[in-house]
Amino acid sequence: MAIKVQVPTPMREAAGGNAEVAVAGATVKDALADLVRQYPALQSKLFDGGKVRPYVNIFVNDEDIRYLDELDTAVQDGVTVALIPAVAGG
Amino acid sequence: MSDISPETNPLDRYSRQMRFPGMGKAGQQKLLASRVTLCGCGALGTVLANVLVRAGVGFIRVVDRDFVEPSNLQRQVLFDESDVADNLPKAEAAATKMRQINSTVTVEPVVADIDRTNIEDLTRDADLILDGSDNFEVRYLINDVAVKHGKPWVYGGAVGSQGMSMTILPGETPCLRCVFEAAPNPGDVGTCETAGVLAPTVNIVASYQATEALKILSGNLAAVNRELLTLDVWENTNRRVKVAPLKGRKGECPCCAKRQFEWLDGAHGTQTTTLCGRNAVQVSHRAANRLDFDQLAATLRASGAVTFNKFLLKFNVEEKGDPFEFTVFPDGRAIIKGTSEPDRARTLYAKYVGH
Numbered sequence: 001m002a003i004k005v006q007v008p009t010p011m012r013e014a015a016g017g018n019a020e021v022a023v024a025g026a027t028v029k030d031a032l033a034d035l036v037r038q039y040p041a042l043q044s045k046l047f048d049g050g051k052v053r054p055y056v057n058i059f060v061n062d063e064d065i066r067y068l069d070e071l072d073t074a075v076q077d078g079v080t081v082a083l084i085p086a087v088a089g090g
Numbered sequence: 091m092s093d094i095s096p097e098t099n100p101l102d103r104y105s106r107q108m109r110f111p112g113m114g115k116a117g118q119q120k121l122l123a124s125r126v127t128l129c130g131c132g133a134l135g136t137v138l139a140n141v142l143v144r145a146g147v148g149f150i151r152v153v154d155r156d157f158v159e160p161s162n163l164q165r166q167v168l169f170d171e172s173d174v175a176d177n178l179p180k181a182e183a184a185a186t187k188m189r190q191i192n193s194t195v196t197v198e199p200v201v202a203d204i205d206r207t208n209i210e211d212l213t214r215d216a217d218l219i220l221d222g223s224d225n226f227e228v229r230y231l232i233n234d235v236a237v238k239h240g241k242p243w244v245y246g247g248a249v250g251s252q253g254m255s256m257t258i259l260p261g262e263t264p265c266l267r268c269v270f271e272a273a274p275n276p277g278d279v280g281t282c283e284t285a286g287v288l289a290p291t292v293n294i295v296a297s298y299q300a301t302e303a304l305k306i307l308s309g310n311l312a313a314v315n316r317e318l319l320t321l322d323v324w325e326n327t328n329r330r331v332k333v334a335p336l337k338g339r340k341g342e343c344p345c346c347a348k349r350q351f352e353w354l355d356g357a358h359g360t361q362t363t364t365l366c367g368r369n370a371v372q373v374s375h376r377a378a379n380r381l382d383f384d385q386l387a388a389t390l391r392a393s394g395a396v397t398f399n400k401f402l403l404k405f406n407v408e409e410k411g412d413p414f415e416f417t418v419f420p421d422g423r424a425i426i427k428g429t430s431e432p433d434r435a436r437t438l439y440a441k442y443v444g445h
């Protein structure tokens with residue numbers, strides 16, 4: 001078992017078309033680093049100068065990391081990390 | 091005459107809704123006494139307007155800057171081909187349909203672009219603000235005005251098969267900026283133009299928003315969804331992610347914690363908006379007086395084809411082989427089709443409309 005990262009539709013092209021990517025790591029930061037290592041095109045979609053883009057929210061098992069330990073939030077095999085950007089249209 | 095004449099028993103038409111335990115006659119009477127401002131009447135907005143007017147919300151102000159186009163008909167449920175043929179503004183076309191659906195409530199159409207100069211006037215008397223817009227500039231403005239004046243509002247967004255909704259009860263739940271600190275750039279997340287949009291996506295998102303509106307207006311605040319709803323109708327997902335603890339973001343939310351209303355105060359916001367779903371840019375210019383279309387048309391005819399009615403003026407022109415279509419409104423605002431570049435639109439506007 002690994003950590004599952006759910007990739008939102010607008011970022012899938014940069015993730016090789018995958019909706020879900022298996023990654024490894026002890027924190028959200030590590031997990032995202034592994035994701036970007038596998039799919040380097042995601043770097044600029046997710047980060048802006050080392051910071052997560054402000055309209056992309058990160059949830060670990062449906063909990064927002066901003067009230068957990070931010071990027072240092074611990075993760076282990078079996079958890080789901082969801083990247084959820086704001087939905088603009090309407 | 092039909093036997094549902096409003097004179098016979100004004101509440102009969104709401105009998106099924108009143109039978110629902112959460113609503114009852116008391117809830118219905120609250121709906122009838124309530125006032126809503128609907129910001130935007132496109133895909134989400136027409137669904138919201140349809141539900142609210144049928145439900146008997148007593149006063150609905152419908153604000154929209156656009157006019158009905160053929161590509162709207164796939165999902166914008168209150169419009170039909172005759173509205174396109176008549177070049178009607180969406181707010182006016184929607185109001186006509188809404189009054190046909192329910193003549194016993196008040197509908198106030200407003201053809202205007204929502205910006206920081208008018209949003210307080212448009213929402214001052216409203217019990218609830220509903221987001222029927224297609225862009226984050228308007229949503230942050232709504233968020234500012236709602237938090238400033240302590241009014242509930244309901245965000246909805248839809249692109250492709252994905253949707254999202256969140257209810258903001260100022261002082262009780264996180265505000266939009268607690269959850270989304272900044273607006274996405276159109277190129278970074280999908281837009282209706284790049285990703286398209288399915289009618290069921292907007293219908294479902296707007297139906298969730300409308301349900302929240304019915305809860306709030308009927309006094310059922312305990313039933314309100316205080317989390318972020320996110321769904322994908324194509325991938326069969328529907329979940330609520332937990333955002334309630336983000337409220338005030340540890341005292342750092344500029345809007346609801348620090349009460350800095352940056353969008354309302356004009357620290358943010360631009361004079362151009364790239365429109366979702368079209369190769370078009372809107373240029374907002376606050377004219378001191380309403381435009382004189384007769385005079386403008388006379389000037390523009392030297393450069394291209396011009397038609398106008400009392401709501402809008404259309405002007406087609408070619409520049410360096412590129413065709414552009416201007417739609418100009420009496421308040422000086424223009425939608426320029428044929429470019430998605432704000433700078434080019436600004437230049438075109440300055441050249442043909444002025445300033």
Ligand SMILES: [Zn+2]
Binds near residue numbers: 265338346
């Ligand atoms: Zn806030």
